[in-house]
Amino acid sequence: MTDDIRYPIGQCQYDGELSESQQQQFIGDIADAPYKLRLAVRGLSPEQLDTPYRPEGWTVRQVVHHLPDSHLNAFIRFKLALTEDKPTIKPYHENLWAELPDSRTAPVEISLTLLESLHSRWVVLLRSMTPSDFARTFVHPERGVQTLDRTLALYAWHGNHHIAHITTLRKRNGWG
Numbered sequence: 001m002t003d004d005i006r007y008p009i010g011q012c013q014y015d016g017e018l019s020e021s022q023q024q025q026f027i028g029d030i031a032d033a034p035y036k037l038r039l040a041v042r043g044l045s046p047e048q049l050d051t052p053y054r055p056e057g058w059t060v061r062q063v064v065h066h067l068p069d070s071h072l073n074a075f076i077r078f079k080l081a082l083t084e085d086k087p088t089i090k091p092y093h094e095n096l097w098a099e100l101p102d103s104r105t106a107p108v109e110i111s112l113t114l115l116e117s118l119h120s121r122w123v124v125l126l127r128s129m130t131p132s133d134f135a136r137t138f139v140h141p142e143r144g145v146q147t148l149d150r151t152l153a154l155y156a157w158h159g160n161h162h163i164a165h166i167t168t169l170r171k172r173n174g175w176g
Contacts, residue, residue, distance in 0.1 A: 005054045005172075008164040012157040014150050023134065023149070026156035027126045033159035034116040037067060040166040041108055048175060049108060053165040058098055060169065063162050065103040066094065068114040074155045075122050081138040081148055082129075088139040126152065 004010075018026070041049070041064060049061040058066065073092060080087040097103060134149040170176065 005165075005168065006057070007161070008168045009157070009160055012154050012161075014153045017147075018134070018149050018153060020131075023152060026152050027123060029156035029160060030119055030126065030152075031123045033067070033163065034112065034119050036163050037064065037115060037159070037166075038112050040163050040170070041112070044170075044175065048173075051169065051173075053169045057165075059104075060166050061105075061108055062098045062103050063165055064108040065106065065111045066098055067159060067162055068111050068118055069097050069103070070094065070158060071115065071118055071122070071155060074151065074158075075118060075125075077138055077146075077151060078122070078125060078148060081136045082125075082133060086137050086139060086145070088141065091140065091142060 041060065044060065049064075050059045052059050053063060069092075073089075077089050080089060129148070134147065134152065136148050137145050138148075138151075140146050
């Protein structure tokens with residue numbers, strides 16, 4: 001944990017190919033993220049859900065909706081990399097997606113349920129992958145060639161990162 005409210009758990013660290021135990025830990029993080037997110041927002045009022053987690057930041061509601069938006073893209077990137085040779089993926093404008101009406105106003109339960117289903121399916125795929133599968137790649141037009149190993153680390157961190165946005169806001173504001 002850090003004092004930086006933008007990065008409460010620090011920035012994503014990837015120091016090269018993961019060991020099998022690191023991969024299993026990250027898969028566990030992805031498996032646990034929906035439950036942790038549900039706990040993080042439990043009991044929040046509509047006003048609290050519409051509170052930004054930091055000045056100039058997204059609201060808690062937008063963060064909740066962002067996670068399945070982002071992780072759906074990640075799941076598809078895994079599937080593309082596992083079924084095609086070095087596919088080029090399409091990035092998306094997450095800040096613009098966060099401003100769409102569904103992200104700003106929809107009940108969070110919709111995205112909590114979506115994330116649970118998505119992660120259940122994704123974890124089945126991740127647990128079936130071999131070392132050579134984790135070495136497969138896709139091309140991100142802005143970040144270059146990405147391995148699925150690195151992508152696993154990134155999205156395990158990503159879920160914990162956004163959950164920490166909510167839990168640290170709750171703590172700062174005394175929301176229990």
